[in-house]
Amino acid sequence: MQLASLVAVLAAALSVSAHFTLTTPPTRGFDELVEDVGPCGGFDTPSATRAVFSSSSNITVRFADSKGSASVKLAVGEAPAAFPITLGSVELRKRGVYNLPFDLSAVDVSNNGASATIQISISSSHGTLFQCSDVVLAL
Numbered sequence: 001m002q003l004a005s006l007v008a009v010l011a012a013a014l015s016v017s018a019h020f021t022l023t024t025p026p027t028r029g030f031d032e033l034v035e036d037v038g039p040c041g042g043f044d045t046p047s048a049t050r051a052v053f054s055s056s057s058n059i060t061v062r063f064a065d066s067k068g069s070a071s072v073k074l075a076v077g078e079a080p081a082a083f084p085i086t087l088g089s090v091e092l093r094k095r096g097v098y099n100l101p102f103d104l105s106a107v108d109v110s111n112n113g114a115s116a117t118i119q120i121s122i123s124s125s126h127g128t129l130f131q132c133s134d135v136v137l138a139l
């Protein structure tokens with residue numbers, strides 16, 4: 001095997017060990033080297049575009065560790081730094097793709113149409129890791 005292709009194979013194998021990625025709604029950014037940097041996995045600047053988020057939306061993660069505790073939080077605002085509203089939590093017991101449970105009833109309906117950020121955190125033997133998604137609320 002050529003050295004270059006061996007390096008490519010090793011790089012692919014390493015990327016499989018990514019802790020978790022938020023796939024829906026779109027993540028603000030993912031870099032496994034700084035995914036443990038709160039509150040948004042090393043990405044402090046909100047996305048230029050925002051998905052519409054409602055109670056019928058999905059929050060989907062690809063989880064690559066063997067177990068962990070996931071929590072879903074939310075903050076209303078253009079660029080929040082703290083996430084006071086807990087929407088849900090769940091134990092993840094194996095690798096896989098999960099739709100995380102959440103309940104928007106704790107969000108006041110006066111925030112319909114407002115910008116908000118969803119924060120996913122997962123605690124495991126690798127520490128606590130973060131992903132965020134910037135959305136517009138449809139309540």
Ligand SMILES: [Cu+2]
Binds near residue numbers: 017018020064
């Ligand atoms: Cu991990």
